[in-house]
Amino acid sequence: xxxxxxxxxxxxxxxxxxxxxxxxxxxxxxxxxxxxxxxxxxxxxxxxxxxxxxxxxxxxxxxxxxxxxxxxxxxxxxxxxxxxxxxxxxxxxxxxxxxxxxxxxxxxxxxxxxxxxxxxxxxxxxxxxxxxxxxxxxxxxxxxxxxxxxxxxxxxxxxxxxxxxxxxxxxxxxxxxxxxxxxxxxxxxxxxxxxxxxxxxxxxxxxxxxxxxx
Numbered sequence: 001x002x003x004x005x006x007x008x009x010x011x012x013x014x015x016x017x018x019x020x021x022x023x024x025x026x027x028x029x030x031x032x033x034x035x036x037x038x039x040x041x042x043x044x045x046x047x048x049x050x051x052x053x054x055x056x057x058x059x060x061x062x063x064x065x066x067x068x069x070x071x072x073x074x075x076x077x078x079x080x081x082x083x084x085x086x087x088x089x090x091x092x093x094x095x096x097x098x099x100x101x102x103x104x105x106x107x108x109x110x111x112x113x114x115x116x117x118x119x120x121x122x123x124x125x126x127x128x129x130x131x132x133x134x135x136x137x138x139x140x141x142x143x144x145x146x147x148x149x150x151x152x153x154x155x156x157x158x159x160x161x162x163x164x165x166x167x168x169x170x171x172x173x174x175x176x177x178x179x180x181x182x183x184x185x186x187x188x189x190x191x192x193x194x195x196x197x198x199x200x201x202x203x204x205x206x207x208x209x210x211x212x213x214x
Contacts, residue, residue, distance in 0.1 A: 035167050038081040045076040045085070045119055049108050052089045056097060064103045071110035078117055078188055080168045088164040089119065091157040092184050096123035099182075120185040128176040136174055137162040161186075 053067050060067050089108070096106045104124040111118045128136060139159040165172040165186050176182035 035081070035084065035164075038084055040079055040081055042077055043080045043082045043085055045078060045110055045117065046071055048082065048085050048089055049110060049119070051086065052093050053108065055090070056093050059094070060097050060106065063097065063100065065097055065100050066105045068105060068107045069110075070107055072112070074112045076110050076112055076117060078168075084164045084167065088161045088186065089121070091161050092121040095157060096121050096125065096182070096184075099123065100125035104181075116187055116189050118185055118187040120183055122181065122183040124181040127178040127180050128174070128182055129178055130176075133174060133176060137172070 049069055049071065053069050057067060093106065093108065100106060100123045106124075107120075107122040109118075109120040109122060111120070137158050139156050161184075162172055168188065170186050170188045172184065172186045174182060174184050
């Protein structure tokens with residue numbers, strides 16, 4: 001019945017939130033070597049983004065929020081840990097949904113050039129106060145979000161995103177306008193993992209995306 005379907009949706013959404021919470025706490029507890037057991041390999045960011053959209057469709061729909069993936073038919077492969085990148089995007093996307101207004105839109109945007117690859121999550125939500133932006137990636141920071149303060153959380157999700165980005169040699173940045181929304185962008189500088197390595201070898205200044213230690 002429809003009631004049973006809705007009940008199962010609630011269970012699935014709650015299970016997803018609990019899974020994210022457990023993963024974030026586990027990473028925090030093992031802060032000395034949080035990524036010791038996460039091997040690096042070739043990762044297609046487009047597949048990571050597709051998976052994230054599928055996972056969050058129900059929770060977004062419950063709030064009347066539209067999810068949109070914007071990308072092109074190009075190579076979005078990098079060298080990284082797929083599990084960690086999924087966690088990074090999962091945290092960013094769940095935050096975007098949580099702090100969006102009813103009927104809004106959340107966009108996951110992939111961009112690729114010869115020298116960099118970026119993954120961005122854009123929302124049209126309540127935004128972040130300018131005085132909190134400089135500290136937004138600090139652990140246990142819970143900024144005031146007005147009527148959204150009831151949304152809860154431990155204040156470690158964004159700090160974990162920063163740690164994962166750092167581990168991959170990427171940078172994470174945020175641009176936000178209070179009352180207008182926020183955009184979190186993770187950027188890898190260098191050549192994509194799928195490009196011709198000979199070209200990279202010809203340029204001694206090239207910084208391949210496939211080198212996580214850059």
